[in-house]
Amino acid sequence: MDLRFAEGAIVRDDFFLVEIDRFQGPLDLLLHLIRTQDIDVFDIPVARITDQFLQVIKGLDEEDLDSAGEFLETAATLIRIKAQMLLPHEGDDDDEDPRAQLVRRLLEYEQIREISQRMRSAEADRARRFSKGFIPARPKRLHQEMPLETTWADVLSAALSVEMPAPRQGLPRITARTISMQDKVVLILDSLQDRSGVEFSRLLRGFGDTMHGVMTFLAGLELTRQRVLFMRQSQPFSELWFYKNEEAEEGVTEDIGRIEVDT
Amino acid sequence: MNTPQIVEAVLFASDAPLSPDEIARADERLDEDQVEEALQILKAEYDDAHRAFHLTEIAEGYQILTRPEFAPYLERFDNVHRPNRLSGPSLETLAIIAYRQPIGRIEIEYIRGVNSSGVIRTLQDRSLIDIVGRGDGLGRPLLYGTTQRFQEHFGFGSLDDLPRPDELPIILKDRMPLQESERSSDQEEISEKQGLGERPADEDADNHVNEASQDSGA
Numbered sequence: 001m002d003l004r005f006a007e008g009a010i011v012r013d014d015f016f017l018v019e020i021d022r023f024q025g026p027l028d029l030l031l032h033l034i035r036t037q038d039i040d041v042f043d044i045p046v047a048r049i050t051d052q053f054l055q056v057i058k059g060l061d062e063e064d065l066d067s068a069g070e071f072l073e074t075a076a077t078l079i080r081i082k083a084q085m086l087l088p089h090e091g092d093d094d095d096e097d098p099r100a101q102l103v104r105r106l107l108e109y110e111q112i113r114e115i116s117q118r119m120r121s122a123e124a125d126r127a128r129r130f131s132k133g134f135i136p137a138r139p140k141r142l143h144q145e146m147p148l149e150t151t152w153a154d155v156l157s158a159a160l161s162v163e164m165p166a167p168r169q170g171l172p173r174i175t176a177r178t179i180s181m182q183d184k185v186v187l188i189l190d191s192l193q194d195r196s197g198v199e200f201s202r203l204l205r206g207f208g209d210t211m212h213g214v215m216t217f218l219a220g221l222e223l224t225r226q227r228v229l230f231m232r233q234s235q236p237f238s239e240l241w242f243y244k245n246e247e248a249e250e251g252v253t254e255d256i257g258r259i260e261v262d263t
Numbered sequence: 264m265n266t267p268q269i270v271e272a273v274l275f276a277s278d279a280p281l282s283p284d285e286i287a288r289a290d291e292r293l294d295e296d297q298v299e300e301a302l303q304i305l306k307a308e309y310d311d312a313h314r315a316f317h318l319t320e321i322a323e324g325y326q327i328l329t330r331p332e333f334a335p336y337l338e339r340f341d342n343v344h345r346p347n348r349l350s351g352p353s354l355e356t357l358a359i360i361a362y363r364q365p366i367g368r369i370e371i372e373y374i375r376g377v378n379s380s381g382v383i384r385t386l387q388d389r390s391l392i393d394i395v396g397r398g399d400g401l402g403r404p405l406l407y408g409t410t411q412r413f414q415e416h417f418g419f420g421s422l423d424d425l426p427r428p429d430e431l432p433i434i435l436k437d438r439m440p441l442q443e444s445e446r447s448s449d450q451e452e453i454s455e456k457q458g459l460g461e462r463p464a465d466e467d468a469d470n471h472v473n474e475a476s477q478d479s480g481a
Contacts, residue, residue: 024377105373114426117354120349123416127334129319130337131329133278
């Protein structure tokens with residue numbers, strides 16, 4: 001099939017511009033030519049349609065051989081039909097109209113197109129109905145391992161109870177540790193003499209220096225390590241409790257002064 | 264607990280359509296008929312109470328879906344993946360497969376007049392169609408059919424919900440899924456009216472398909 005064939009085609013006054021890219025394929029283009037000119041699909045003027053078809057496919061992208069081939073194949077079919085129409089009619093009733101096969105394909109394609117348009121509107125209707133799970137789940141909590149809830153009020157009260165550190169003056173000075181952990185061990189065990197638990201803040205009462213807090217905490221950790229007591233906090237930033245370990249061996253608690261401390 | 268409540272609980276907990284026999288698994292004493300009955304009760308209840316959702320028959324099962332008039336409110340939450348609308352070629356190809364299944368690629372391409380292997384692959388990737396068998400022709404071609412996902416996508420209760428050929432402006436019933444009797448009478452009508460020759464269309468169409476497959480094989 002040679003496209004130059006189209007050069008000689010008689011272009012009638014009903015010449016019209018059709019953009020080839022708009023069409024999904026040769027059948028789409030043929031249907032367009034027929035439907036826009038109100039042609040009776042069962043009596044297609046093959047010569048005229050063939051000319052128009054060839055005119056339009058001159059705009060084909062030569063690089064795109066695949067789709068060009070499809071259009072050319074249909075062009076060949078059209079030209080064959082045109083030739084068959086020109087042959088003298090035998091007058092035999094069994095002869096089929098050479099256009100019949102093409103007409104059947106066109107009608108079938110047109111029907112499929114109609115169905116696909118209905119399916120498009122069914123698709124749009126369906127897209128307006130939603131099932132469970134459409135709205136996304138809330139993002140997962142970052143600290144799922146934390147067993148207890150913290151509210152913003154808790155965070156705020158914890159923040160407010162933090163003392164502003166004293167402004168630092170001059171170079172930091174390293175001083176010898178003046179508070180011994182031994183003293184704190186004694187303090188903790190004393191406090192636990194007549195009760196099962198004591199608050200960390202109560203142990204700090206009367207001591208101003210932050211270092212007292214640090215040493216008391218370290219003493220608590222040490223005693224915990226030795227299974228003399230255990231520490232509990234119900235939630236982050238809340239009060240820390242020191243509890244006597246009732247299962248501890250008697251000798252340890254009585255022997256308060258002699259607990260060995262690694263320093 | 265009565266049956267409609269049990270059925271409701273199962274439907275509520277599911278995010279996909281369930282068929283009556285699937286729902287019946289909820290209790291040994293339930294059978295499909297009881298489930299069907301319960302489904303009708305629930306359907307009427309939701310409609311009477313003007314719930315924002317209704318019981319929808321979809322993909323050969325039932326699913327609780329919101330009513331379309333609430334779409335504008337729900338679409339504001341639209342930040343999860345939603346299936347895209349299908350392209351023109353995809354819809355065309357799906358329509359052919361839906362009506363002609365099982366059908367092979369060659370026949371699809373004959374009807375559309377264009378190469379369709381890419382579209383078929385896309386539809387397969389989206390689970391809208393699947394291979395349902397092999398044809399008898401040369402090389403035993405793969406045959407395609409639509410899936411349950413296809414019915415879900417378009418909201419069809421079953422394949423009967425596809426637009427009927429007789430609703431359409433142009434009627435070509437030779438291979439549409441229709442009754443035998445309906446088929447032959449309408450076919451004659453077309454041939455007579457159009458004077459396109461006496462040959463039966465069924466035989467004719469088959470010949471063309473064979474031609475088409477020979478062409479592509481060459």
